[in-house]
Amino acid sequence: MSDESGEPEVEVELEARLEEQETFEPPESFVEQANVTDPGIYEEFEEDWPECWERAADLLSWNEAYGTVLNDENAPFYEWFPDGKLNASYNCLDRHVEEGAKNRAAIKWEGELGETRTYTYNELLNEVEAFAASLRDLGVEEDDVVTLYMPMIPELPIAMLACARIGAPHSVVFAGFSADALATRMNSAESEYLVTCDGYYRRGDALNHKQKADKGLRGVEHGVQTVVVDRLGDELTHFLGNDAYDYGELVAEHEGASVEPVSRDAEDMLFLMYTSGTTGEPKGVKHTTGGYLAYTAWTSRAVLDVKPEDTYWCAADIGWITGHSYIVYGPLALGTTTMMYEGTPDYPEKDRLWELIERNRVDTFYTAPTAIRSFMKWGETYPDRHDLSSLRLLGTVGEPINPRAWKWYYKHIGNEECPIVDTWWQTETGGMMITTLPGINEMKPGSAGPPLPGIDARIVDSEGETVDPGNAGYLTVNNPWPGMLRTLYNNDERFIQEYWQEYSDEDSDEWVYFPEDGAKIDDDGYVTVLGRVDDVLNVSGHRLGTMEIESAIVGIGGVAEAAVVGGDHEVKGEAVYAYVILEDGSEPTDEMRERIVEGVEDAIGPIARPEAVVFTSELPKTRSGKIMRRLLENIASGDELGDTSTLRNPEIVDEIAERAAVDT
Ligand code: WT7
Numbered sequence: 001m002s003d004e005s006g007e008p009e010v011e012v013e014l015e016a017r018l019e020e021q022e023t024f025e026p027p028e029s030f031v032e033q034a035n036v037t038d039p040g041i042y043e044e045f046e047e048d049w050p051e052c053w054e055r056a057a058d059l060l061s062w063n064e065a066y067g068t069v070l071n072d073e074n075a076p077f078y079e080w081f082p083d084g085k086l087n088a089s090y091n092c093l094d095r096h097v098e099e100g101a102k103n104r105a106a107i108k109w110e111g112e113l114g115e116t117r118t119y120t121y122n123e124l125l126n127e128v129e130a131f132a133a134s135l136r137d138l139g140v141e142e143d144d145v146v147t148l149y150m151p152m153i154p155e156l157p158i159a160m161l162a163c164a165r166i167g168a169p170h171s172v173v174f175a176g177f178s179a180d181a182l183a184t185r186m187n188s189a190e191s192e193y194l195v196t197c198d199g200y201y202r203r204g205d206a207l208n209h210k211q212k213a214d215k216g217l218r219g220v221e222h223g224v225q226t227v228v229v230d231r232l233g234d235e236l237t238h239f240l241g242n243d244a245y246d247y248g249e250l251v252a253e254h255e256g257a258s259v260e261p262v263s264r265d266a267e268d269m270l271f272l273m274y275t276s277g278t279t280g281e282p283k284g285v286k287h288t289t290g291g292y293l294a295y296t297a298w299t300s301r302a303v304l305d306v307k308p309e310d311t312y313w314c315a316a317d318i319g320w321i322t323g324h325s326y327i328v329y330g331p332l333a334l335g336t337t338t339m340m341y342e343g344t345p346d347y348p349e350k351d352r353l354w355e356l357i358e359r360n361r362v363d364t365f366y367t368a369p370t371a372i373r374s375f376m377k378w379g380e381t382y383p384d385r386h387d388l389s390s391l392r393l394l395g396t397v398g399e400p401i402n403p404r405a406w407k408w409y410y411k412h413i414g415n416e417e418c419p420i421v422d423t424w425w426q427t428e429t430g431g432m433m434i435t436t437l438p439g440i441n442e443m444k445p446g447s448a449g450p451p452l453p454g455i456d457a458r459i460v461d462s463e464g465e466t467v468d469p470g471n472a473g474y475l476t477v478n479n480p481w482p483g484m485l486r487t488l489y490n491n492d493e494r495f496i497q498e499y500w501q502e503y504s505d506e507d508s509d510e511w512v513y514f515p516e517d518g519a520k521i522d523d524d525g526y527v528t529v530l531g532r533v534d535d536v537l538n539v540s541g542h543r544l545g546t547m548e549i550e551s552a553i554v555g556i557g558g559v560a561e562a563a564v565v566g567g568d569h570e571v572k573g574e575a576v577y578a579y580v581i582l583e584d585g586s587e588p589t590d591e592m593r594e595r596i597v598e599g600v601e602d603a604i605g606p607i608a609r610p611e612a613v614v615f616t617s618e619l620p621k622t623r624s625g626k627i628m629r630r631l632l633e634n635i636a637s638g639d640e641l642g643d644t645s646t647l648r649n650p651e652i653v654d655e656i657a658e659r660a661a662v663d664t
Contacts, residue, residue, distance in 0.1 A: 024410070024443040026419045030392060034439025036302045041437070045453035052454050053080070053482050056298035057290070060333065061095050062086045063263045066290070070480065076500045076511045077492070079267050080291035080482040087261035088270055088293050089132075089165035092332035093125040094261065101308065105337040108311065108360060109154045112201040112343025117154060121335070124158070126256075132162040133257035134250035138193065138225050142167035142262060145191040145272060149182055149213055151175035151200040152342045155229045155247060156318050157328045159195045164270060164289075167262040168193075171272040171284075174319030175200070177605040179212045181282075183219030185274050188284055189489060192222060195247070197229035199236045203347045206235045266290025272489055273321055275427040276545035277498060278534050284489030285321075285427050292325075292430045293333055295483025299431040299452070300330030303421050304364055305393050305438055313339035314366040314395075315353065320542065321427040322397055325483075326366060330431070345371065351382035354413075358386040365413070366395035368541035372405045373571045380412045388413060393438055395421045398541025399573045400529055406445035424448040424529050426515055427543070428499065430483030433457065434527050447526040455481055459521045464503045464512070467520075472530060475519040476503050476512050484513070535629070537566040537574050544576070544608050552603030553578060553596055558586035563619050563627050567611065567636025575611035576600075577636035579619060579656065588615035612636070614660045618652045620644070635660050 031037060045052040050070040057066065066084025096104070102122035109117045119127070140146060146163050148170050150156040156172070163170040171189050173182050186194065196213040199206050210228060217224055229247040264270075270289045274282040300306045304326065312331050316322035318340075331338040339360060345353045357365060375382070394414050396406075401422055410420055419438035425431060434457055436442075436449035443449070451457035458466055459473040467473040488495040503512035518530040532538060535546040546564040553562040561581040566574035580596060582588060593613045600608050620628045623646070634641050635657050644650040 022444060024419075024445070026438055026440070026442070027417050029417065030305075030419055031439050033392075035305050035307070036437055037439040039440050041440075041453045042450075049454060049479070053294070056294040056482055057081050057084070059297040059301065060086060060091050060290075060294055066266060072480070075509060076480070076496065076504070076513075077487065078480040078484065080288070080480075081266040081294070084266040084290055085263045086266065086290055086293070087165065087167075087264055088289055088329065088333075089128060089161040090261040091293060091297075092161060092164075092329065093121060093128060096121045096308075096335040097125055099335075101335055104308070104335070105311075106332060107154055107157065107338055107340060109340045110342065110356060111153075112341075112347060113204070119154060124161075127158050127251060128161045128165060129257050129259045130251045130254040131158055131247075132165040132259040133254040134227075134245075135162055135168065135193070136166055136259070137250075137254070138227070138245070140166065140168050140193055143269070144168045144193065145189040146170050146193040146195065147182070147186050147189065147191040148172045149175060149194060149196040149209075149216070150229065151197070151209065151231075151319075152317060152340055153197060153200065153229065153231055154340065155195075155197070155231075157332075157340075160271070160318075160324075160328060161332075165259055165261050167264050167268065169269040169271050171274070172319055172324070173274070174317060174605070175209060176317075176319070176607055178602050179215035180219065180603050181605060182213065182216030184282065185284075186216070186220045186224070187222075188274070188282070189272055190222065192224055193227075194224050195227045195229070197231045197247075199232045201232075201343060203344055206232050208236060210236075264289045267486070269486075271324065273324065273427055275321075276536055276543045276548060278536065278545060278547060280545065280547045280551045282545075282548070283494070283498070284491075285485045286487050286489055287430055287483075288486055291482035291484070293329055295431045295481065296325040296330035297333040299483075300326065300334055302437060303423060303432050303435055303452070304330070304366065304395060306331055306334045306336050306364070308335040310363040311337045311339060311360050311390075312364045313341075313357070313360075313362045315341060315345075315371070316366070316368070316397075321430075322366075325431050345374070346378070349382075350378045351385050354383045354386040354388060357388055357391065361390040363390060364393045364395070365391060366397065368398040369396050369401040369405055370399065370540040370571060370573055372396065372401065372409050373573075375413075376405055376408045377571065380408075383412050388415065391415075391418050393421070394418045395423060397423045397425070397432075399538045400531060401446065403445035410445075419443060422448045424517075424527070428485040428515070429477075429481070430485065433477065433481070434529070444522075444526055447522070447528040449527065450525045451527065455479075457527065459519050459527070460503065469521050469523045472518055472520045474503075474514065474533065475517045475527070475529065476514055478512050480511075480513075537564075537576060539566070539569075539574050539576060539607060540572045542607055544604070548604060549576060549578070549600055549608055549610075552600050552608075553580060555603070556595055556599040558583050558592065559596070561619065563629065563632055564610075565629050565632045565636055567633065568638075569611065575636075576608060577632070577660075578610040578613045579632055580613055580615055581617065581619065582615060612660065614656065616652070616656045616659060618649055620650075620653050620656070621648050622646055623648050632656070
C-alpha cells in the first residue's frame, strides 16, 4: 500500500515510530542465545569486588596461577593478578590449536582489490612462530620495543603476536600517520626495530609506504633494524635498502620453527600505544599482559557476545586501540574468527561493507558513528542490496552517536533484530567501560548505558561532588579495573598529573581516574557522554591534540601564531579549524594556506588536515592573555558567539567571523 507521495505507508509509520521511540528492548532471539543474561551480575560484581575479576582472568590459560587479584599498595600504580604468569600469543593461538580448533579460521582477510586470505589457527600459529624466530635472529630480546608501522594486512597482527610470543612489547603506529609521527614515537620508546611494508592500496591506487617509513627513520636518533613486508609485489619496487630485511624471506627461512612462548609476569608490558594529549608530546600508554588480556577477553565475551563459531568483524584499524583490543587480542583470546578489511568502505562501490558481511555471513559488526553517518548519507539503497540477515549484534565506538544515526543503524543494518552496544572507552582504559550488556539491558539511543559490572563511574562537578541526574558534569571512575593503563612510558609523573590529580585525595589514599570527558546520567543510571573537556579533538572517532597541530603550524615559515579548535562536522563529528596569524611580510595567499595544510599533514597525517585555515590579525584573548577558544569554536561551528565582554580585544571577533565566512 502506498500513499500519494509514493512511499509505502507502513514504512512511513515505522519511521515515525522509530523517531519517537526512546527505549528499545533487546530482541528475544538475541537474549535466548546471549553469553550473559543474568541481571544479577551487577550486584555480584559489586559485592565481590575485586575478586569478581577472577571471572575475566579465568577466561585465560595461566602458566602460573596468580595469588592476589589486585594489589593497591602503591596506588594509582595498581597491579592486577600479580605473580601470575602467562603468554598472550599462547592464549590467542596455541591453546585453541591444542583444544581441537586448529582448522578453524582465525583471521579472514580481504584486500581492497578483492583478494582474500584465510589463516586457520594452525596456520596463524605457524607463521607467528616463524616470524618470532626471525625477530630473535635479528637480536630482539625480551622487553625490547618493536615498532610496527603497517596498514591493515595480516602481517600486522602476525607481528604483534610474534612480539608477544617472545615478550617484546610492540608499539603500533597507525599507517596513516606521517613520517615525523613515526620518528617521534620511535625516539620516545627508544625502539630499535621496525616492521613495515612497501605499500598498500587506497581506492585502487598503490601508495608508497616504505618511502614514508624511510623518511621517518632519518629522524630516529639511534640505529634501527627494519623488516619490510612485500604487500604490492611488482606494483611497487620493493626497495629494501642496506639495513632492511625481507619479511617473506625471513619467514621462509624460519618455516617450521618452534618458538616456546615466553612466560611473562601478568604485569609485564604487552604493548605501548601512543595517543594525543593536551601537550604537544604524544603519550605512550602502557598496557600489560594479564590484566589487559583478561579485560579484553571478558568484554568481548560479555558485550560483543563473541562465540568461537562466530565470524566477527570490527571494522576499525589495528593502528588504534579499538583494533588492538577488538580485532586482535579479545577475539583471538576467545578463539573466534576475526575479519580484517584493508580498504575503504566506498571502494569500488558504497556497498562494499555490506557485500562483505553477506559473503562472509558476519555475525557481529562493530564500527564508529562517523562511519554510520557516512552510510546514512549514502542512503539505504546500498545495504538494501544485500542479505544482512546473518547479523545478530551491532556495536559503535569512538564518539557519541546521535539518536538519528543510532536509529538508522538499528533499522537499516540490524533490521530491528540486532541490539546495538554503544561502547564508551579510551586508549587508556584498554577496553569497554560504559555500555549496555546486550542480553540484559534495554537500549536508549544516544546514551552509552550503565557502567559495566565492576566499574564505578560517576558524574561529578568541579569539586568532585556527585551531580544530580540530568545535569552535565565530569565523568570519573572511582575504582581500578584490570584493563587500565599502568603508566605513561617513562613518565610516571605525567601519568599522575593527567589522570589522577584532578579528583583524587592523595592524603586519604583515595584515587579517582579522570578520563577528561563530560557526561550526564539519567535516573536509570544510563550515562550520556558529551565529549572531551580538554583541548583534544575527536575527528572521525580519532583523537587529535590541538597543541600538536598548533606546533606543526607555527613551525612553518611565515607563521607567527596559531590556534586550533574543533568545529561541528556532519560526518566527522568534529573537524579541525585553524586560525593563523602571519608574520609581518607574509601574505595570506592560497599558497600559504596550502603550505599550512601540507605542514600539518607532514607532522601528523592526513586525518589532521584542517577543514579551514582562517587568517587573522589577532586572536581573541582574555585580559590575562589566554586565547578564548570557546569563541573560536563557536565561529567554526557557525553558532551564536555569546559573551565577548571579558575579551581584551572584542572587536577582533567580528573580523574573524567575517574572514571565516569567506575562507571556509
Ligand atoms: C575518547 C577516547 C575507545 C576507542 C576509540 C577512541 C570518545 C569513545 C565513545 C562513546 C562517546 C566516546 C571519548 C573518549 N569516545 N567512545 N561510545 N561515546 N564518546 O579511543 O582515541 O582513546 O579516544 O573517545 O571522548 O575520551 P581514544
